[in-house]
Amino acid sequence: MMKSAKRVILVLFLGLCVPATLFAQTLSDTEKERRWMVQIVDTLFDGETIWLEADGHDFLGIEMEGFDGHTGRAAIVVHGIGVHPNWEQVIRPLRVGLTEYGWHTLSIQMPILPNEAGGLEYVPLFDEVAGRFEAAIDFLQARGNREIVIIAHSMGSSMTMRYMDDVAEPPVKALVLVGMQGGRENMVHDNVSALNKVKLPVLELYGSDDLPGVVDFAARKASAAYTGGNKGYRQMMVDGANHFFDGLDETLVELVGQWLAGLDSS
Template identity: 40%
Template structure:
């Protein structure tokens, strides 16, 4: 189930023939992303993960020497696990002492609207569960989620609908809305966004802050001058994520 060797023909091609458990995602687009990015991967290694429904998907695993913990990195809508700021997080958090596993989340066609992605949340949750299980099998006990945009919404769904999963901390970057069922979040949360983020992120920030007041160890941070993608503000992004992970994982069991 959990292979750690470099992918050759790439297992996603088999996924296209397999029967779908959820049946809504664009698996051909996933394969296209994999075919495009795998030849250029120089940090970390591709691994094959398998969800509870038997569907394989791509992960990019980067091991940190003497790791302080492990992080599942979750990209946003319609992209891939080495895209933009997600690629920065997965590679540079490893340099900062955290093993990372950046995972391919289910995608829709390029023209799909954000609201259409909600039907993919159950499958997304199964993928995150598989990613956490992979890291546990590697011996990690302190595991965090670091997720961006739509990936943050998918992560929130996983955390409140997957039976109190073994995750010690969550960094939600550019969360486009409010936390669903915050009373069921049982871990410290960092709500991190840019001062010049998308309107829907900014408008819901007070409601997210109010929810976090009831979750021990949580915080909300707006990075000055940053947009939704933290263009030019990658160092500030990493500094905030690192500080939160260092603080929360050090105090977790």
């Protein structure tokens, strides 16, 4: 009973302390962002919540130091459609698990819409993506992190591709894209064309039981990367994995962690 009372007091206090710029003009559903924030703060056990600012709008991040302390390496973790930076599938396993591989992780809240919104309704929100990435990168660089990678899932992967298109020379060392859809028609972003232009090392992971929009375009995405001359691109299909890698959290973290470790020797 005492624990529950303390949580209620904490949430009420946070409600009073939410930055006013959380409600600044943005296409993202700020009320939903606030609800996610309250839920995260009330249940967070691994990491610390922080506030970042982009385009006059404050948004939530969760940072967690690497297991061995400061290494100068950091990973920005990007969630999928409509969820939050501590989502239990894919996102939390990666943001927590990669700290054991020496990575400082920062999982950030991306622009979101109400639950009933379809994927294509997110297209206007992509204009707000670069600002959130830049805020996260500035935060990490200010803390001495010079080696920064982006690890994204689903819609977050498409948002990452949009960021790569928008920024001529992003201060990012590598990309990990999990469950990224491809193609152009009925997609929020032309990820195939974007991959053709990316020159950074890229690990693209998807499951054998992934969404059709992911599996059906796997060959086309790989071809685009190789045609573009990206010798650092690698695509891996994980047998038995669905779009959320349910039941395969450890496998997912191990694949990503080992690939990132290999960047130092490549």
